[in-house]
Amino acid sequence: MNKSISLRVNDVDYKVNVENNWTLLELLRDRLHLTGTKKGCEEGECGACTVIMNGEPVNSCLVLAIEADKAEVVTIEGLEKNGQLHPIQEAFIKHGAFQCGYCTPGMIMSVKALMDHNPNPSREEIIVAITGNLCRCTGYTKIIEAVESLVAVNEKDS
Ligand code: FES
Ligand code: FES
CATH class of the missing domain: 3.10.20.30 (Beta-grasp domain)
Structure with missing residues (x-):
C-alpha cells in the first residue's frame, strides 16, 4: 500500500x-x-x-x-544559505566539536531546535537538549563549548 x-x-x-x-x-x-x-x-x-x-x-x-x-x-x-555555513556549523568547526562526524548532523539539528526557541540557553539547557544525541568520540565537552560560544555572541548582541 x-x-x-x-x-x-x-x-x-x-x-x-x-x-x-x-x-x-x-x-x-x-x-x-x-x-x-x-x-x-x-x-x-x-x-x-x-x-x-x-x-x-x-x-x-x-x-x-x-x-x-x-x-x-x-x-x-x-542550514547552509548561499554558500555560507550556519553559525552553529561554524562554531562546531571552530571548537573542534566533532571527530568522526557521524553524530554531528543530528547533534547540530538538536542544537538548532534549542536555539530557535531559546537563543541564550544555559549550560544545563544545552546538556538537556543534546541528551538524546549520542557521541562516541568527543566526550561532549567541545560540543557544549561550541554552543556556549554562540550564547556568548547572542548575549553580546542583545
Ligand atoms: S537512527 Fe534514529 S535515533 Fe538512532
Ligand atoms: S564525532 Fe564521532 S560520534 Fe560524535
Missing part, C-alpha cells in the same frame, strides 16, 4: 508516493537523497537521524513518512 504525501523540506516542496511502512528517515535518505541525516540505531536511541519537523526536533527513524504529510522539515542540508 502506498500513499501520496506533500511536504516541504528545506524550503522545497515535494509530492511523493510513500509506502505505509516507510520512515521519514528512509524518505529523506533513499527517496529525496538527503543523506546528511544519518542512520544509526533506527530505534530512537542515538539521535543520529534528528531533523526538525514543524519546529520540533524528532528522531526521523521513529516518524512514519505518512505522518510527515503537510509537514515542514529542516535537515542539515537546509
